[in-house]
Amino acid sequence: MFGGATAKGDKLSGSVMTMYSGDFGNVEVQGTMQFSINYVQRLREFHIFVAECRDLAAVDPKRGRSDPYVKSYLVPDKANLGKRKTSVKKKTLNPTFNEILRYRVRMEYLRTQTLILAVWHHDTFGRNSFLGEVDVDLSKWDFDHTQMNYLALKARTTPTLAPSNGRGEMRLAIRFLPQITHSEGVTKDGPNTGEIHIWVKDCKNLPLIRATIDPYVKCFVLPDTSRKSRQKTRVLRRTADPVFNHTMVYDGIRDADLTEACVELTVWDRDRLASNMLGGLRLSAGTGRSYGAEVEWMDSTPYEVALWERMMATPNEWVEDVLHLRMVNSAKTAFK
Incomplete structure (x- = not known):
């Protein structure tokens, strides 16, 4: 479906503060x-x-x-x-x-x-x-x-929003280049195809599932779960705040693919015997469907959808965000 892939380079409890303006504490809570x-x-x-x-x-x-x-x-x-x-x-x-x-x-x-x-x-x-x-x-x-x-009803008990669900976060940037042309004046994979670039910058506050973790990031552009679609960053040893600065490139992407495909990024801990997933995210339109079929992995959160839509709205430009990692059922776990 797509062309080749090239590598470059505490649980909440009680009330929490809302992010809306208003007066707090001037009325005694009851009812x-x-x-x-x-x-x-x-x-x-x-x-x-x-x-x-x-x-x-x-x-x-x-x-x-x-x-x-x-x-x-x-x-x-x-x-x-x-x-x-x-x-x-x-x-x-x-x-x-x-x-x-x-x-x-x-x-x-x-x-x-x-x-x-x-x-x-x-x-x-x-x-x-x-x-x-x-x-x-x-x-x-x-x-x-x-x-x-x-x-x-309860009164407000804490002044700030709890930061995360304990899976950490990823800072990344993405961009879509609609047409990649070469000296011959044609696109690399035929007419009207382009590339998605995924720049994994860093992660913070990854869960320490053991004394020290050795994290890396794995990527697929779904629905393709073949070896050709899989890309990985290097493994960084003994850190819960890895800085990857690794860009992944997927080519052969058409405009129409952007509403059907999903970029799945998962963070893993490389253990001596096996790799364990720490969390992940999915960038897509979040429609629940892909190429006419109902699929579980088109389940992007509102923030993941928002970043994807910003990419589609600004071709050729990097868009960046920091997204909370969550547990995902990886569409492909065979290649760790």
Whole structure:
């Protein structure tokens, strides 16, 4: 399908701080929230049914009222891409919402997240006020439980967002060159083919699964899992913060392939007897399908999709990001 490949060169607990502006601590938190959550397999959607809140604090104590709404987001996924909101209910401490907030995410990804449901007072002319929140650790949640939950709202307990899910992070840059021409005036692999360049810069805070780890990065451009598709960085010894500065090049890529293919990058620890996966990420359109077939590996997170879309929107230019590593079921584990 593609041309050749060339090598160059603590689990969250309790409440966490949201990344939105607003006033915290100026209203004493009280009251409860009623909600249910469900994962709809046929849609691959996570649904949060926000039913109601009761006995909320009054931002306007003289009139005994607030203008509440509920905001949801997933952490450690950054809040900018993970935010959903209900409508605002005016002048009430007992709002009824009966609204569904939806996330199109894979269950594998959802299991790495904590759901935060925060209640806010909407101020048209000033800063919104925090009224309390509940959190649900989705790694431990029984998704067969779809009944209503009644939880007391909690105050904000920590000032900063927990940094990661314990798998570390990767700094990388990618670019797509739509046409690679040579002196003969034709493209290397026929008409209208180009190259994807993947520059793996470094990783930080990799999990220490033993006293010292010897990490390296392996790459495939799926759906091709052949030896020709596999590329690897060198192994760096005894470090959880490896600096690779290694660029991988995949040629024979057409524009149309960009919505069907997926760059899978996995980080491994080279042990004397075997290699063990430390984490990975997948860069793609995240549609769940490839060349007409439903596939498990088209499960990119919102941030992975965002980087891929930036690459497609700016051909010939490097785009860079730091992405959290997560556990992935590698599409190809035979060649370690």
